[in-house]
Amino acid sequence: MKLFYGPGACSIGIHLILEELGIPFETQAVSTRDGSVHKPDYLAINPKAKVPALLRDDGTVLTEFPVIAWWLAKSHPEAKLIPTDxxxxxxxxxxxxxxxxxxxxxxxxxxxxxxxxxxxxxxxxxxxxxxxxxxxxxxxxxxxxxxxxxxxxxxxxxxxxxxxxxxxxxxxxxxxxxxxxxxxxxxxxxxxxxxxxxxxxxxxx
Ligand SMILES: N[C@@H](CCC(=O)N[C@@H](CS)C(=O)NCC(=O)O)C(=O)O
Known part of the structure; x- marks a missing residue:
């Protein structure tokens, strides 16, 4: 898995969730300040031009903080990062x-x-x-x-x-x-x- 994050951006929340899970992951910084999120390389990953984006092991990309957070928590129930009820x-x-x-x-x-x-x-x-x-x-x-x-x-x-x-x-x-x-x-x-x-x-x- 690879997290695309912006230094100082909201994506720190997904970054720390990945750390909480204790699973292997890579990171790639994409600045939200210098227009990098709007460059073709990144638009190919996330056409919404936003971070966070999560490239998953099956090659698909998940976007939107709440959904990425929910998906990570549900995929790793052993970490107990979301209630089960x-x-x-x-x-x-x-x-x-x-x-x-x-x-x-x-x-x-x-x-x-x-x-x-x-x-x-x-x-x-x-x-x-x-x-x-x-x-x-x-x-x-x-x-x-x-x-x-x-x-x-x-x-x-x-x-x-x-x-x-x-x-x-x-x-x-x-x-x-x-x-x-x-x-x-x-x-x-x-x-x-x-x-x-x-x-x-x-x-x-
Ligand atoms: N709806 C998105 C919004 C994420 C978002 O707004 N990210 C900001 C960084 S905190 C961003 O990528 N901004 C880049 C820009 O607007 O150019 C989510 O929840 O993931």
Whole structure:
């Protein structure tokens, strides 16, 4: 298997899940900052021009963070990265969908790529400020719905935690957004996991 990831991008979440599984995998960095995701070589892998993308051992490529996370967890039940009961699985997918499908593209992408939301550069500071306000609102909602301690689900660690990690990492890093207490505790607990440390070290080497 080979993970295509962008240094500093959301794909760190899939990277750390692969590390949690303890299976062999390769990685290839594709920058989201210099336009590499739009070059023909990468479009041949993922025509959506996004990371993460996972090239599987059968030669097929899987895209979309929530689906890759779900597929990896379900393919390796021994790693216990997703609850086995229907309700627990549904709650995991609910988190993944919200974090990757709403919080990331609405609140955070406005701050990283204001040009996606308005062509006029004069509007960009307003778009960034709007994205920050939206992100803070989303974080407050997430804070109130964390069911475990420190993990998102009361049942324990799951692939959903990998999605909250990349969002918190952006807050603490480039965006300078203060984390509410439970999310801050979650972030510290994620950073203490050896699998997370290995993924971060590879991406920042
Ligand atoms: N729906 C995709 C979105 C992934 C996504 O937005 N990835 C960003 C990096 S965090 C990206 O590849 N951006 C490149 C670009 O928009 O040019 C998923 O959930 O995997």
């Amino acid at each position: 229907l309700e627990g699985e549904a709650r995991t997918l609910e988190w993944l969908d919200y974090l990757c499908g709403t919080v990331h593209p609405q609140g955070f992408t406005r701050q990283f790529r204001p040009g996606n939301f308005g062509k006029d550069e004069a509007d960009h500071p307003r778009v960034v400020a709007q994205g920050k306000a939206m992100s803070e609102k989303y974080l407050a909602l997430i804070e109130g719905r964390i069911a475990g301690d420190p993990w998102l689900l009361a049942s324990g660690y799951s692939v959903a935690d990998a999605a909250l990690f990349f969002l918190a990492r952006w807050c603490v890093g480039p965006l300078g957004i203060a984390l509410p207490p439970k999310i801050a505790k979650h972030y510290e607990a994620m950073k203490a996991r050896p699998a997370v440390q290995r993924a971060v070290a590879r991406e920042t080497a």
